[in-house]
Amino acid sequence: MTVVIIGAGISGLKTASALYKHGAKNIKVLESRGRIGGRLQTVTGYDGIRRYDLGASWHHDTLCNDLFFEGVDAGEKYIFDDDFFIYVDKERGRVDRDPQMRLEIVDREISKYADMEYYQKLGAKDVSFQELATRYLFEKRKYLTDDQIRYSAQVSRYLELWHGVDWTQLSAKDTYFGHQGRNAFALNYDTTVNRIADTFPSECIELNTEVNSVKQENNKVIVTTNDNEEYVADYCVVTIPQSVLELSVDHSGKKQSGRIEFDPPLNNSIKEAFKSVHFGGLGKVIFEFEKTRWDTTNGKVVTLAQTSEAFVDAIRGADDFDNLLTYLDKENSRMMTRNCWNQPLYFNNLAKEYIESIQNDKNKIFDFFKPALDAVLKSLNAKKSVINGMNDLNKKFDDPDAPVLRNIIVTNWTQEPYSRGAYTACFPGDDALDMIVALDKGQSSRIRFAGEHTVMDGAGCVYGAWKSGQREADYIAEKMNLTK
Amino acid sequence: MTVVIIGAGISGLKTASALYKHGAKNIKVLESRGRIGGRLQTVTGYDGIRRYDLGASWHHDTLCNDLFFEGVDAGEKYIFDDDFFIYVDKERGRVDRDPQMRLEIVDREISKYADMEYYQKLGAKDVSFQELATRYLFEKRKYLTDDQIRYSAQVSRYLELWHGVDWTQLSAKDTYFGHQGRNAFALNYDTTVNRIADTFPSECIELNTEVNSVKQENNKVIVTTNDNEEYVADYCVVTIPQSVLELSVDHSGKKQSGRIEFDPPLNNSIKEAFKSVHFGGLGKVIFEFEKTRWDTTNGKVVTLAQTSEAFVDAIRGADDFDNLLTYLDKENSRMMTRNCWNQPLYFNNLAKEYIESIQNDKNKIFDFFKPALDAVLKSLNAKKSVINGMNDLNKKFDDPDAPVLRNIIVTNWTQEPYSRGAYTACFPGDDALDMIVALDKGQSSRIRFAGEHTVMDGAGCVYGAWKSGQREADYIAEKMNLTK
Numbered sequence: 001m002t003v004v005i006i007g008a009g010i011s012g013l014k015t016a017s018a019l020y021k022h023g024a025k026n027i028k029v030l031e032s033r034g035r036i037g038g039r040l041q042t043v044t045g046y047d048g049i050r051r052y053d054l055g056a057s058w059h060h061d062t063l064c065n066d067l068f069f070e071g072v073d074a075g076e077k078y079i080f081d082d083d084f085f086i087y088v089d090k091e092r093g094r095v096d097r098d099p100q101m102r103l104e105i106v107d108r109e110i111s112k113y114a115d116m117e118y119y120q121k122l123g124a125k126d127v128s129f130q131e132l133a134t135r136y137l138f139e140k141r142k143y144l145t146d147d148q149i150r151y152s153a154q155v156s157r158y159l160e161l162w163h164g165v166d167w168t169q170l171s172a173k174d175t176y177f178g179h180q181g182r183n184a185f186a187l188n189y190d191t192t193v194n195r196i197a198d199t200f201p202s203e204c205i206e207l208n209t210e211v212n213s214v215k216q217e218n219n220k221v222i223v224t225t226n227d228n229e230e231y232v233a234d235y236c237v238v239t240i241p242q243s244v245l246e247l248s249v250d251h252s253g254k255k256q257s258g259r260i261e262f263d264p265p266l267n268n269s270i271k272e273a274f275k276s277v278h279f280g281g282l283g284k285v286i287f288e289f290e291k292t293r294w295d296t297t298n299g300k301v302v303t304l305a306q307t308s309e310a311f312v313d314a315i316r317g318a319d320d321f322d323n324l325l326t327y328l329d330k331e332n333s334r335m336m337t338r339n340c341w342n343q344p345l346y347f348n349n350l351a352k353e354y355i356e357s358i359q360n361d362k363n364k365i366f367d368f369f370k371p372a373l374d375a376v377l378k379s380l381n382a383k384k385s386v387i388n389g390m391n392d393l394n395k396k397f398d399d400p401d402a403p404v405l406r407n408i409i410v411t412n413w414t415q416e417p418y419s420r421g422a423y424t425a426c427f428p429g430d431d432a433l434d435m436i437v438a439l440d441k442g443q444s445s446r447i448r449f450a451g452e453h454t455v456m457d458g459a460g461c462v463y464g465a466w467k468s469g470q471r472e473a474d475y476i477a478e479k480m481n482l483t484k
Numbered sequence: 485m486t487v488v489i490i491g492a493g494i495s496g497l498k499t500a501s502a503l504y505k506h507g508a509k510n511i512k513v514l515e516s517r518g519r520i521g522g523r524l525q526t527v528t529g530y531d532g533i534r535r536y537d538l539g540a541s542w543h544h545d546t547l548c549n550d551l552f553f554e555g556v557d558a559g560e561k562y563i564f565d566d567d568f569f570i571y572v573d574k575e576r577g578r579v580d581r582d583p584q585m586r587l588e589i590v591d592r593e594i595s596k597y598a599d600m601e602y603y604q605k606l607g608a609k610d611v612s613f614q615e616l617a618t619r620y621l622f623e624k625r626k627y628l629t630d631d632q633i634r635y636s637a638q639v640s641r642y643l644e645l646w647h648g649v650d651w652t653q654l655s656a657k658d659t660y661f662g663h664q665g666r667n668a669f670a671l672n673y674d675t676t677v678n679r680i681a682d683t684f685p686s687e688c689i690e691l692n693t694e695v696n697s698v699k700q701e702n703n704k705v706i707v708t709t710n711d712n713e714e715y716v717a718d719y720c721v722v723t724i725p726q727s728v729l730e731l732s733v734d735h736s737g738k739k740q741s742g743r744i745e746f747d748p749p750l751n752n753s754i755k756e757a758f759k760s761v762h763f764g765g766l767g768k769v770i771f772e773f774e775k776t777r778w779d780t781t782n783g784k785v786v787t788l789a790q791t792s793e794a795f796v797d798a799i800r801g802a803d804d805f806d807n808l809l810t811y812l813d814k815e816n817s818r819m820m821t822r823n824c825w826n827q828p829l830y831f832n833n834l835a836k837e838y839i840e841s842i843q844n845d846k847n848k849i850f851d852f853f854k855p856a857l858d859a860v861l862k863s864l865n866a867k868k869s870v871i872n873g874m875n876d877l878n879k880k881f882d883d884p885d886a887p888v889l890r891n892i893i894v895t896n897w898t899q900e901p902y903s904r905g906a907y908t909a910c911f912p913g914d915d916a917l918d919m920i921v922a923l924d925k926g927q928s929s930r931i932r933f934a935g936e937h938t939v940m941d942g943a944g945c946v947y948g949a950w951k952s953g954q955r956e957a958d959y960i961a962e963k964m965n966l967t968k
Binding site: 062063064072080082083084097099102104105106109112113116140142143178179180181182297298 | 546547548556564566567568581583586588589590593596597600624626627662663664665666781782
């Protein structure tokens with residue numbers, strides 16, 4: 001065996017594909033799950049036809065996304081679905097593009113405020129995004145109306161949906177980031193995954209094969225699986241999620257699914273870097289309706305977390321910023337109750353672009369989301385509230401205006417042992433760059449890393465993972481003096 | 485005389501004010517016009533009550549604009565008038581926030597494309613903004629609809645209204661710039677000008693006094709006026725517009741209003757810097773109506789330059805980018821005809837915020853703008869087209885829905901000898917920074933410069949000019965060992 005790749009996600013598949021193209025024929029991709037794709041997972045709806053991506057849904061940065069360009073040339077489908085956001089407040093209804101409040105314009109000013117704090121000054125202390133946004137409101141209250149104070153920071157919280165972390169935990173320094181062009185909704189990522197997997201022999205992939213240990217002895221890497229199979233390779237590329245890799249740092253001997261024992265242990269720069277990263281959890285819930293009973297003109301709705309007049313009074317009345325922080329702490333603990341209006345929710349109106357229409361404790365999920373779901377569909381001009389039609393798929397409902405919900409599909413990335421959360425998320429003071437630099441350097445010249453968390457350009461994105469696979473393949477090919 | 489300041493615009497007044505506060509009492513401000521304020525000029529409408537700023541209208545960068553903060557504390561009025569733009573095409577009518585075209589989203593992508601070209605790469609050649617936008621359309625045509633190709637670059641041309649230069653001349657590198665927060669419409673700038681002028685004795689200001697020459701002899705600066713009056717000073721601060729200062733570089737002996745003869749001549753770094761700046765011309769036309777006969781919900785309307793299907797065909801059919809450039813050259817010469825649909829126009833719906841309600845060849849101006857004006861008012865839901873009621877102010881018009889135009893006020897900054905254009909504008913390859921550095925350094929330790937064109941932060945803005953005045957006052961006070 002020349003190269004063993006751990007993980008058949010997009011980075012592992014791309015590593016194998018590129019190595020094969022370079023002429024390396026002894027490749028093995030070991031995958032713990034019973035399928036390829038990793039966190040790219042396309043599932044089928046209740047009608048057995050419609051398909052949804054539970055993992056990444058978008059090609060980001062489409063001005064410079066080479067995987068996107070390649071996919072388009074290969075005939076893979078996508079939709080540029082960036083759209084004007086509808087913002088819905090529980091009490092007030094639609095608050096987007098309000099001629100009096102103009103919250104989008106204040107939201108843009110908050111982003112500039114963060115930019116000035118962290119990129120036009122040196123040495124500013126990182127705080128939570130909530131603290132930063134509140135400081136903006138406090139400092140600029142003289143220039144803001146009561147309604148702008150009440151709602152604008154809630155609008156800016158749509159960024160939680162990018163990071164998968166509550167704003168009380170999110171690093172203010174890391175909250176805003178640049179987009180390199182529009183986002184393209186992929187239809188669906190399995191076509192990309194399969195296309196790349198098809199570029200090398202399928203025998204190279206071993207499914208349901210969890211790796212137990214990676215041991216380097218001189219110039220060989222010995223990879224041992226759960227079934228005690230040993231692969232002796234010249235190189236090993238580890239592409240497991242960072243949140244799973246973190247288990248390797250724990251040497252308590254506790255048995256944990258997905259944990260790989262490194263021998264020698266992960267090097268110091270990797271171990272140190274784990275101190276400055278955290279992991280978010282971004283869940284996706286797909287609501288499948290029988291028929292579209294709402295407008296499909298707008299594609300994006302965000303429901304805002306509930307606010308109160310008391311918040312405005314606190315901002316207006318605060319003598320100093322510390323008093324405000326005390327108030328916020330109290331508010332935060334009050335918000336711990338599980339309620340669909342305690343955080344922003346982002347609804348993608350898929351019915352806009354193709355046809356909408358299904359798994360866990362669906363009725364509980366339904367109860368949780370129902371108020372927000374009704375508010376969202378109302379903002380899209382639905383005439384009636386949602387009917388739960390999930391428990392008997394054959395039951396007909398007479399009202400032609402009522403949206404009938406037939407299925408809910410929910411991700412479980414945070415519980416699933418080979419994912420353990422979404423992607424890297426920065427808490428205040430974190431720096432994801434340390435880890436990228438440490439993993440990019442590798443454990444050694446023989447034990448390498450690839451994945452969305454090992455690159456600068458495209459970090460956290462599918463194309464970033466894909467590029468990191470190419471990078472490691474090129475590195476190994478050069479070391480192996482492969483001429484192709 | 486201790487300090488002679490040339491120009492009683494905001495920078496000259498601030499220099500005098502700050503010097504006076506520092507304890508310098510022998511100050512003279514020489515102003516060629518019969519009024520103070522320079523390019524800040526507030527005029528009165530046809531009813532003798534309503535007032536308009538012909539020069540700067542906005543406080544920009546209000547997150548960090550100290551003049552704005554000071555003005556607010558002094559009770560000066562303003563309105564945060566940033567608003568969602570209405571875009572009007574001659575044939576198609578409103579094209580803003582169109583659910584199919586989503587031009588604002590493509591416009592944002594064009595700005596990111598420029599950013600990637602000039603700030604994420606090194607050594608990219610500067611071209612005209614038209615060439616850059618067209619290259620975007622050409623390279624990305626596969627990802628754009630016909631309508632997006634036709635209209636999106638026209639939307640991005642609203643930036644011409646910031647620079648005062650046609651996109652065929654505008655430096656692509658310089659087109660986009662950062663805003664530090666919202667823009668606040670000033671009501672009106674004369675209150676600011678007068679407030680600053682009131683901080684030092686009015687006898688310090690000499691109006692109608694044009695300076696002929698500035699001569700340095702050892703440690704004295706001799707300033708001579710048109711009336712052959714001589715002021716011998718320790719320091720001289722020149723605050724005239726850069727476009728007027730440029731006349732000093734011409735030593736042909738031609739007599740030109742506003743030209744100052746420097747002896748010794750302007751130093752080499754200043755002379756060299758004039759090779760890399762140009763001047764734009766941003767005209768303002770105020771249309772005063774008898775009554776508001778349209779909606780006041782939206783404050784901003786941009787009429788787009790006319791486009792054609794042929795343009796889309798040219799983009800789609802081009803084999804290479806050079807062919808496209810040839811096509812563009814032809815288009816540009818075709819567009820030389822004077823027509824209100826050959827460039828973007830920016831309409832500020834002042835009726836939105838206070839009450840709206842007239843001088844040159846007003847009827848000609850009316851004829852030029854009428855088609856665009858009607859399209860704009862239609863986009864604001866006016867029921868009838870504009871009636872010219874300027875020639876007899878006493879004449880009544882019966883139709884209660886018709887907007888009756890009573891006055892047009894037009895700026896003449898480009899013809900006026902002490903302005904000679906708007907502010908600095910960059911042509912492809914220009915670099916305004918050279919001039920800022922050269923003027924900030926000064927002609928000598930005795931002959932200094934202030935003005936909106938001598939600063940980095942706030943360049944081209946009122947607060948930038950104001951800050952430069954403080955800077956020069958502080959410089960001179962330190963040299964003079966003033967303790968206050």
